[in-house]
Amino acid sequence: MVAPRLILVLGDQLTPGVAALRAADKRRDVVVMAEVMAEAQAVPHHPQKIALIFAAMRHFAADLQAQGWRVAYARLDDPENTQSIPGELIRHAAATGAVEVLATRPGDWRLMAALETCPLPVHLLEDDRFLCSVADFDAWADGRKELRLEWFYREMRRRTGLLMQGDQPAGGQWNFDKENRKPAAPDLLRPRPLRFAPDATTAEVLALVAARFGGHFGRVEPFGWPVTRAEALQALEHFAQHSLPRFGDEQDAMLAGDPWLSHSLLSPALNLGLLLPMEVCRRAEAEWQAGRAPLAAVEGFVRQILGWREFIRGVWRREGPGYAQRNALGGGLPLPQVYWGGPTRMACMAAAVAQTRDLAYAHHIQRLMVTGNFALLAGLDPAEVHGWYLAVYADAFEWVEAPNTLGMSLFADGGVVASKPYAASGAYIDRMSDYCGGCSYRVQDKSGDRACPFNLLYWHFLLRHRDRFARNPRMAPMYRTWDRMAEGHKARVLADADRFLARLAEGAPV
Ligand code: FAD
Ligand code: SF4
Numbered sequence: 001m002v003a004p005r006l007i008l009v010l011g012d013q014l015t016p017g018v019a020a021l022r023a024a025d026k027r028r029d030v031v032v033m034a035e036v037m038a039e040a041q042a043v044p045h046h047p048q049k050i051a052l053i054f055a056a057m058r059h060f061a062a063d064l065q066a067q068g069w070r071v072a073y074a075r076l077d078d079p080e081n082t083q084s085i086p087g088e089l090i091r092h093a094a095a096t097g098a099v100e101v102l103a104t105r106p107g108d109w110r111l112m113a114a115l116e117t118c119p120l121p122v123h124l125l126e127d128d129r130f131l132c133s134v135a136d137f138d139a140w141a142d143g144r145k146e147l148r149l150e151w152f153y154r155e156m157r158r159r160t161g162l163l164m165q166g167d168q169p170a171g172g173q174w175n176f177d178k179e180n181r182k183p184a185a186p187d188l189l190r191p192r193p194l195r196f197a198p199d200a201t202t203a204e205v206l207a208l209v210a211a212r213f214g215g216h217f218g219r220v221e222p223f224g225w226p227v228t229r230a231e232a233l234q235a236l237e238h239f240a241q242h243s244l245p246r247f248g249d250e251q252d253a254m255l256a257g258d259p260w261l262s263h264s265l266l267s268p269a270l271n272l273g274l275l276l277p278m279e280v281c282r283r284a285e286a287e288w289q290a291g292r293a294p295l296a297a298v299e300g301f302v303r304q305i306l307g308w309r310e311f312i313r314g315v316w317r318r319e320g321p322g323y324a325q326r327n328a329l330g331g332g333l334p335l336p337q338v339y340w341g342g343p344t345r346m347a348c349m350a351a352a353v354a355q356t357r358d359l360a361y362a363h364h365i366q367r368l369m370v371t372g373n374f375a376l377l378a379g380l381d382p383a384e385v386h387g388w389y390l391a392v393y394a395d396a397f398e399w400v401e402a403p404n405t406l407g408m409s410l411f412a413d414g415g416v417v418a419s420k421p422y423a424a425s426g427a428y429i430d431r432m433s434d435y436c437g438g439c440s441y442r443v444q445d446k447s448g449d450r451a452c453p454f455n456l457l458y459w460h461f462l463l464r465h466r467d468r469f470a471r472n473p474r475m476a477p478m479y480r481t482w483d484r485m486a487e488g489h490k491a492r493v494l495a496d497a498d499r500f501l502a503r504l505a506e507g508a509p510v
Helices: 047-066 085-096 109-116 134-141 149-160 200-213 229-250 267-272 277-289 295-319 321-325 347-359 364-378 382-392 398-409 426-432 453-464 476-484 487-506
Strands: 006-008 030-034 070-074 101-104 122-125
Touching: 006 085, 030 047, 030 085, 047 070, 047 200, 047 267, 070 085, 085 109, 109 122, 109 321, 134 295, 149 295, 229 267, 229 277, 229 295, 277 295, 295 321, 295 398, 321 382, 321 398, 347 364, 364 382, 364 398, 364 426, 364 453, 382 398, 426 453, 453 476, 453 487
Parallel strands: 006 030, 006 101, 030 070, 101 122
Antiparallel strands: none
16 A cells, blocks of 8 residues: 655645645545644734634635545644644654655745755645746746836736737736826725624634734734635625726725725735635636726736736745845834834824734735835834734735835845835825824924924935935936935934934834
């Protein structure tokens, strides 16, 4: 009789056709799934994120068993649980007589190293749930001076035929940004995103997580994430029918009273593998084809998945394990308490952090232009910022979080992901949100006690990095603006910014 193999399925590999399961034999092999402290505490993950992963894993394991798979499932509180992935593989190898492991490559270099040094032979299979393979991304990237999303995205549109009419982009344009990205409209009635009431399995996980991880930042309830493929498909359907038509308009808007606007909330389901990127893009495309959603909205949405999500993943794999330690701009300030819900006078930061605490969710512009922009301008330590983003969002896995945080948001990779830093003063936040009206800082003040910190730090940041950015054609105009300002005003702005940064360094509330 042939010895069984262990088929490792990780918490973000919950796809029936994931590579390791595809290569497995139901009659011979044993699927190993494990809730372990080594993963749950690698960073202080938000309780909703831990609950989402464990609940989705338990549902997925039950489905596999119903289909006739042998599943060795370790719950977090099982007394025999060794609390690490290699430990669970070794335990189940001893119990089943298995001598080898099949695994789909993890999206995390730390876990990849743990599998590579596991005493059992582990055969790592490429994760092919992406629309661009690692080999194809490398072939596209090799020999290019710069990797730019726009060129990659066009190539992906041509290759997949998404939103194409022959060899031309639908509507004659690749990009509808000019029509999209409007400021927030506070009084609009918007459909609510679909949230799911926890069933008995999820309720049990929520109780476990509340008991074991109650000290982590974030509320475990109310919990409404889809934890099965069936729920994820309902969420996709609801988004496509109700919110997609306004997606483009509201893509960059922020409202204090509405954490969701017209976003899809599909990233957790996509990143866990409950949904596949192509089916999500095709579903959106179908709404445009049926005349129910404008092309601009659908193109804006498809670009996020076909373009950004794939581009980010390609960069993560290409740049390798050292990426998360990059610090091209030399940021060194520790992460201030405001990120963990500490007191602040900044209404925009308070709103973004509060909804992160309550929902394990903030949409892209809150992550990029509020919490990320602040971290960039203040010169926070990129490793600490990376640890925070990895911990606090339900959709955070290293392969997607690290390039977004270190590359797009902090420019810590020196310009691999972005051609220039996403740095902005308070005027941007004021234009795109309703935060500033309720803030004790004044967005129109450029210096003084009540000047918006983004206004002070913006110029401080530009001057700290003048040597690096002054020749960038898209940033040079800002340096010319600064040079034209009165000397007295410039001195006041820089002195106020220095004072603000000193308070931040002392750990004083800002
Ligand atoms: P929507 O606005 O509805 O967008 C649709 C989908 O597009 C998303 O579900 C997501 O799958 C994809 N997408 C959009 N933008 C990006 C992007 N920049 N990179 C990759 N995919 C994208 N996304 C994560 O999935 N996990 C993370 O850990 C993560 N960390 C981030 C950290 C920072 C500092 C920044 C600036 C962005 C980060 N993002 C991350 C990207 C983006 O913010 C989220 O994908 C998005 O907010 C998820 O919400 P949604 O599903 O409602 O997205
Ligand atoms: Fe944020 Fe500045 Fe507006 Fe206050 S004034 S909400 S700190 S951008």
